[in-house]
Amino acid sequence: MLALLHTSPVHVPVFDALRDEAHPGLELRHHVDAGLLERARREGPQAVSDAVLAVLRRAVGEGARAVLCTCSTIGGVAEEAAGPAGVPVLRVDRPMAAAAVAAGPRVVVLAALESTLAPTAGLVRDEARRAGRAVEVRTCLVDGAWACFEAGDADGYARLVAAAADEVADADAIVLAQASMAPARRRARTRIPVLASPGPGLAAGAEAVRLGLRAG
Template structure:
């Protein structure tokens, strides 16, 4: 029985979440769905453009016919660009849907009022800023966004080390912040490279824990 369905827009996330499962949640059963074209379309036409395709995909995959287990398998969406759209589909799916960066955002607004957001994709900045404001629930927060120049090109070229190094350098250059948010799940490995004393938050570990808790709460 699947405990959690993970929707990714890049295959690089699969081993990351498998490793987190093995380390922190042994025995949990994850099922991975990788659909890169969702991000491609969201970048070209806006996140709202993927809603119909995403709804059909998740309706089919959260409880496909002939598979064991009850309907309504929780879904964790690891792409920050389409996370809000995916969460909005939960009522239609009859299953919990969580964007992977929501627990991270909640932790960020608890950490301080001056939040720096780093992203490698411009399409991620607005959704992440909106999420942080939502989690702040009316409390005053200052959100500064930073697009890490050249990082995404390295990611697309398969240069993971170069990608993470650029993200870490950008984090080390941040000033006047109480906390730094790494907006994309693919950035998580950069947290360990940052030398700044400012806390750096990433989404995969807290997101997976929260996603698996949805099954327990169901």
């Protein structure tokens, strides 16, 4: 079983649909705690480290073989808790970051939430170090997008993110920093690759579960 740690309930049907499409038979268990993101925005991601570990331990107690954190703001904190949790803990955006580095040295990170910019840019640089590649990371906050998200205006949210992607120039890859931004990928008209995290992130989580089952 793969547990997913979300900070918004909107992710639950998205990952259920991805599972049905690409990983039939994979059991998912969702843990949603919007308060984690709210506190991380106010006090910094490390402020929620104990709370995140508590969620991870609860997931393991329920039978999780691996945990996938779908929130980019607290993804690093979740990864750091893998040792105490006792199972692999993955951040949904790491495979996306690796793909961005592979695409070329010029990466633009788009985010709807300011607290996501630094963690995602840092992740891209981390993947570049792992790959032994040089990378230039630029970041851009999409004005008005988070207000649309909070208002439940999914169409307006995706439209603003896609428009921001279409304005990017001189880049080898565009990274959509938050999982909730994924629908904008289909709307963007740019020829620059636009990368979203849910698909490759869930694939990595599914593989971690398979490896755990084989090891067990």
